[in-house]
Amino acid sequence: MEQQHSPNPSTPLLDQVPTPEALRTLQPAQLRQLADELREEMIATVGHTGGHLGSGLGVVELTVALHYVFNTPEDRLIWDVGHQAYPHKILTGRRDRIRTLRQGGGLSGFTKRSESEYDPFGTAHSSTSISAAIGFAMANKIKGEPGRGIAVIGDGAMSAGMAYEAMNNAQAAGNRLVVILNDNDMSIAPPVGGLSGYLARLVSSGQFLGLRDLARKFGRHLPRPLQMAAKKTDEFARGMAMGGTLFEELGFYYVGPIDGHDLDALVPVLENVRDAAEGPILIHVVTQKGKGYAPAEQAADKYHGVQKFNVVTGEQAKAPAGPPSYTSVFAKALLAEAETDPTICAITAAMPTGTGLDKFAQAYPDRLFDVGIAEQHAVTFAAGMAAQGMRPFCAIYSTFLQRAYDQVVHDVALQNLPVRFAIDRAGLVGADGATHAGSFDVTYLASLPNMVVMAAADEAELVHMTHTAARHDSSPIAFRYPRGNGVGVALPETPQLLEIGKGRVVREGSKVAILSLGTRLGEALKAADQLDARGLSTTVADLRFVKPLDDDLIRRLIATHEVVVTIEEGSIGGLGAHVLTMASDEGLTDTGLKIRTMRLPDIFQDHDKPDAQYDEAGLNAPHIVDTVLKALRHNSAGIEDGLLALGTAV
Structure with missing residues (x-):
């Protein structure tokens, strides 16, 4: 009979377990009921808040x-990525706040050190857990303190090279390091009923490990060839039975695969590992995304991240009708380019749906490459394709492209290879918070020689920039665009080829000039209306490019306006810094011109609704007006002070 779900489930046992200390007082026979209640609580929570669903249900x-x-928190439990940690949060003293997930002032959607002692390491980018767990384990080992490092890492995250770099360095941590490979998609070696559970308990048992240790000691007295043969026989036998030879070669004792939903199998294996002298140990656990909630089981991709939904029916709340998302506009524009250009291909790092490239994969499966969670490889792979005459589009979220910065510098920019970077999720991203904000890409890309950097002000501009990137073969080129829907402008039937380094004047004035980069253009135009109403004639320019700058346009606006304000959705070091440097180099500020730069504040902003985040950042229309008025008052005060000083001298 299918489980019935409720937005307010009955959880009598979970109500008695506010912390892991209370959990550890239960009898093993009670754990099944607790898990069932915990699952219902999580379904009800995400139905109320939205967020990541399938991955949490699976663990x-x-x-x-x-x-x-x-013995958490003394044993340091690290959830790789952290989007599956909602059940962990419920069990670690945060259940009373769990329905504030991903809301302003509420709990983070990922693990966060400042939130709880049970979150020893902040995560949200993948494949970091093993490295951090080794760090915790080795620190305790050096200090002579108890406590293990326990990393829970998904099979997708294991596609990143960093995970293997860490495992290659893990032996020194010994039995203080435990890695749980949560295999919930690729099914590296699926469990086979009760036999796999029995084998996992057997090879993790003290008796087996003791016998194996005795055999090793005995083997040391054998001739070297026989020692090596015995070692290989042991590895081969367990590798054939359960997989794991690769992990053995990296220095891990491999246990598994084991059914990750079978508590009668899980608990004894974990107890054996906890008490083992052998180590480091990797436990291969097979789970199902969305486990226990039929809609999520049947559509794991659709229910990975969800809007608020009806717990009983599974129906997700639909966003109000509006303009298309920037992601979908880019995807459609790239498809149009690929129709007439067989050299165009697309590369994603495990985000085909998030970047809109799933549509490209359907149309051109031979030209779409999903390389897994391996941004470094994605960028250098794209560089190789570009060097061989292809036109690769590397579509990666701004926050994830940070992980491949050396490859962007060394393999792309230094060699001046025409890789096209489509940078999604630029600027602030709302509920995902600081870990996913695209705050730094303009700064870290525009500082590179040979790089062209554009930012789309609206969805029509994004179409033009996709086309421009497709035609640009002389250097690497990047264009950024935000999460969410466009502003509603009509999409062009025929895209324009933009002149590199040339902006556009959207509104002409005479006293104040606002130089905008990206989608703050709408707020700049609102500010111009308010300034005009005060008698301050305002020009608004969409610069389009931060590198190369439109020097001619900037010179003209500086020469003809009293105040110039730059505004962008990025950190210090971006547009404002480049405009100030250009003006300084050319002596354009010597006339007393006032230049003000508006950018994201020098903090990591917490999750909230995007409008609230930009208001906190001081990048909405009222903040632009205030910046202009303060600059003009400063000018007036300076003139008055100068006249007063002159009169006194006379």
Whole structure:
């Protein structure tokens, strides 16, 4: 009979377990009920708040078992990425705030050190957990303090090279390091009923490990060839039975695969690992995304991240009708380019849907490459294709492109290869918060020789920039665009080829000039209306390019306006810094011109609604007006002070 779900489930046992300490007082026979109640609580929570659903449902039993067996928070439990940690948050003293997930002032959608002692390491980018766990384990080992490092990492995150770099460095941590490979998609080696659970318990048992250790000691007295043969026989036998030879070669004792939803199998294995002298140990656990909630089980991709939804029916709340998203506009524009250009291909790092490239994959499966969570490889792979005459579009979120910065510098910019970077999620991103904000890409790209950097002010501009990037073969080129829907402008039937380094004047004035980069253009135009109403004639320019700058346009606006304000959705070091440097180099500020730069503040902003985030950042229309008025008052005060000083001298 299918489980019935409720937006307000009955959870009598979970109500008695506010912390892992209370959890560890339960009897093993009670854990199944606790897991069922925890799953219902999570479904009800995400139905109310929206957020990541499938991944958390898949680790409910694993979460219960880990906190039951290990001594958290002394044993440092690290959830790779952290989007599956909602059940963990419920069990670690945060249940009373769980329905504030991803809301302004509420709980983060990922693990966060400042939120709880049970979150020893902040995560949201993948494949970092093993490195951090080794760090915790080695620190405790050096200090002679108890406590393990326990990393829970998904099979997708294991596609990143950093995970293997860490495992290659793990042996020194010994039995203080435990890695849980949560295999919920690729099914590296699926479990085979009760036999796999029995084998996992057997090879993790103290008796087996003791016998194996005795055999090793005995083997040391054998001739070298026989020692090596015995070692290979042991590895081969367990590798054939369960997989894991690769992990053995990296220095791990491999246990698994084991059914990650079978608490009767999980708990004994974890207890054996906890008490083992052998180490480091990797436990291969197979789980199902969306486990226990039929809609999520049947459509794991659709229910990975969700809007608020009806818990009973699974129906997600629909966003109000409006303009298309920037992501979909880019995807459609790239498809149009690929129709007439067989050299265009697309590369994504495990985000085909998030970047809109799933549509490209359907139309041109031979020209779409999903390289897994491997941004470094994605960029250098694109560089190789560009060097061989292809036109690769590397579509990566701004925050994830940071992970491949050396490759952008060394493999692309230094060699002046025409890789096209489509940078999604530029600027602030709302509920995902600081870990996913696209704050730094303009700064870290525009500082590079050979690089062209554009920012779309609206969805029509994004179409033009996609076309321009497709035609640009002389250097690397990047264009950025935000999360969410466009502003509603009509999409062009025929895209324009933009002249590199040339902006456009959207509104002509005479006293104040606002130089905008990206989608703050709408707020700049609102500010211009308010300034005009005060008698301050205002020009608004969409610069389009931060590199190369439109020097001629900027010179003209500086020469003909009293105040110039730059505004952008990025950190210090971006447009404002480039305009100031150009003006300084050319002596354009010597006349007393006032230049003011508006940018994201020098902080990591917490999650909230995007409008609230930009208001906090001081980048909305009222803030632009205030910046202009303060600059003009400063000018007036300076003139008055100068006249007063002159009169006194006379």
